[in-house]
Amino acid sequence: MSLRLKLFVGLGIVLGSSLAFFLYASWQAAEIRHKNWQLRNVDYPGLDKASKLQTLVRETRESFIHAVDEMDADLLEEVDKRAPVFDSLANEILKIDNNETIHQLQTQYRDYVTVTTKLVRDYLEGDKKIVSRLAEANHAATQLNQQIQAYSDSKYQNFIGVMEVLNRNGFRFVNMLMLMGVGLMGVLLSLGYALVVIIKQIEKLSISASTLASGKLNESIEVNRVDELGVLQDSFEKMRINLKNHIGQLDSMVENRTRQLQRAQKETEDILGSIQEGIFTVNPDASVNEKHSIKAKELFNTSVFKGVSLATLFGADERKMLLLDKWLKMMSSGKRFLKNWKSFVPLNPFNELVIWEGGVQKILKLDWQPIEDEGALSKIMVLAADITETKRYEKQLNELKQAQQLYMQRVLACAEADKEDLDNFLEQCDKLVIEANNIQLQSDLSTRTKSLFRSMHTLKGNAGTLGFSRVSERAATCEDVLSIVRESSQSVDVSTWEASIKALGKELEAIRQVRESVFGESRGKMLIDKQAMRRLTDEILTQPFWDNEIILDRLALLDTAPFHVFSRKYQRLVETYGQRSGKKIGELVIGNPNLQVPREQLLQVDSCLIHLLRNALDHGLETDDVRASLQKGLGRLELKAQINGGELQISVKDDGKGIDGDTVAQRALQLGLIDELTFNSLDQKGKENLVFLAGFTSRKDVNEFSGRGLGLDVVREQVKAMGWRMEMLTALGKGTEFRLFIPLRQTSGKT
């Protein structure tokens, strides 16, 4: 229903009701007038009876007059009949209006009747003189009637008064109602007019609004009012203009955005094309989305991604796909799975995927990454990478590692066995292998097989004891074959037997090689630091790029002992030699006595150390007298080992007089070891280094131990021959220090 219709219906109802109101009021006014008129013409009950009383009085008086006129006493009986009628009428009036006047009237009437009756009787019996009294009685009757009339009149006047008051009020009320009805109608009519006008404007606006809404922004809105509606129209018009502008802007924005999106799409495609990983996304229901990196097609060997299922893509069996389904369901079933995504990834059955492509195996590594949307799993991104090569490489590495593990086992076992035990074991093995090779299993079931079986069993045990676990394994295989033959007398496939023996022989050969390469024929049991050995084994097994040669070098280094084990010998030497040379030595101080030093290098450097120590005693330290005069106390020597940057450094240090370059050079010139020219060209260091010249000696006397000028020369030669380095530090009056640098072979170990 339109607003206008509603308004008209509403106004109509109100107008109609107010009209009805007015009409009702007019009708009520007419009614009052009519009733008034009726009331005026109707006898008041009391008045009616009063007039009857008057009639009775009149009739009574007439009866008396008749009786007198006719001289008939019987007519008085009528009077007697009327008396009770009067009384009853009077009583009725009293019921309505208990008025004293009525009581008096009753009494007066009774008196009148009584008195007059007596008078009339007396008159009729002859007493004529009472005629005047009869006139009095007649007059009394008239008076009675006048009293009744007076009563009636007063009552009527009273009634009329009351009526008038009522009428006046009634009319006033009805008039007021009519006025109100008329007023109300007026108000409603003007209100209706105003509303009709407003509605008309609103209708105009709503038409404008619907025009706007339909997008016709070019139709302007008529503004022709200055009131609130005019303001509204004005606003509408402004809104229309704004909207028009906005929409214009929006259009250009949409255009821009579209261009941007197209560019972004292009970029995305470029990126997807350039990504080197196969990327695509999967929904929690295991369906595959269309977007993917170009590489993904290649990796999964598919031409399309649209509508393809994971099962097809993976070419996997149903069981694994079922597991994947379960996994996806689980991962999307709760926040806790999303939150700790990484820890649940191992449960995914496709962390690695094998794809067959034309008979060639391809191994893909799949990385499953969650894509969240408002805290819930929306998609899973799958990143695939081809790890076929890596896997192959890994496999090779593992094989290498195993081989090295085996090698280390052999080395360890060889290292820990006594030379004799090892020799015996290997000899026993050789014999056994020869015997095994010669045996004819089919025909030779009895004694020889039994004895071979026993020997094999013994070998297995011995190998185990010595730590050659591979030999044990191989021997056990041979034993198994033999036991089948022995117990069931079955013939055994010769090739099985031969293969077992061959494997055993191969392992024994490997051990022999290790034994020779590591220890040589002459060497006995190595002094091996077990912990160091274990560390080396771990190192070798975790970094599999090792060459057997390098392992041997490292093993040689393992042949170590604490430095003090070796230095004891030099302490003894210094003690003995010091006594003979007549110099008092406080002590030979050992630096880093607990340093693990390689036996091999220390043995090589032994003669050098002896020379250097002697040299220090003979030439480094002053004689006791000189030392005493210099207040230097007992002589002090130090022998120190250090391992730095892959070199073993051994130094021999004295606190003696030091080397004076000039003196040395003079001496060398005297001894004819250098010519004048050289002498002049040498700097201080060069002069000091002349002490290494063959034949150089600063002493004139030669004793049993030194002084032949050979010591330092021999050291220099050996240093040169071995590819070592040597340094000499000297300070006049303070002492000299010789440092030998011996490289430790292949300490880094990596190639």
Add this chain to the structure above:
Amino acid sequence: MSRILIVDDSAFVVKSLANHLSAQGHEIVATACDGIEGLEAFRQHRPDLVLLDITMPRKDGKECLQDIIKENSAAKVIIVSATSETDSVMECLQMGALAFIEKPLRLHDPSFCESFNNSVAMGLAGEVQ
């Protein structure tokens, strides 16, 4: 810090787990070698966390988990299992187990240790669904 119950039929696994967790400052309140013992130990000790194996004699991990959850629906349980048991592991996780630790326990591998410790922390933080 936390009181932990280990249920696994392999003595070696139990020992490795116990050593590692003790070193982290946790207290191993009990160990059990099957589901029945595990449930008993759970009842007796009321641990903060249970590390539970799946494949065990007499009563397997799945059944044990069911009983434990019946006993206390807020129990914090971590499944320790090989990925070959994926199916059962996932069932356990949906049943209410909080985390999963993969066997073999490569406890000498730092990255494994990190994820191990994460899983334990996750279990102890335990938001049960």
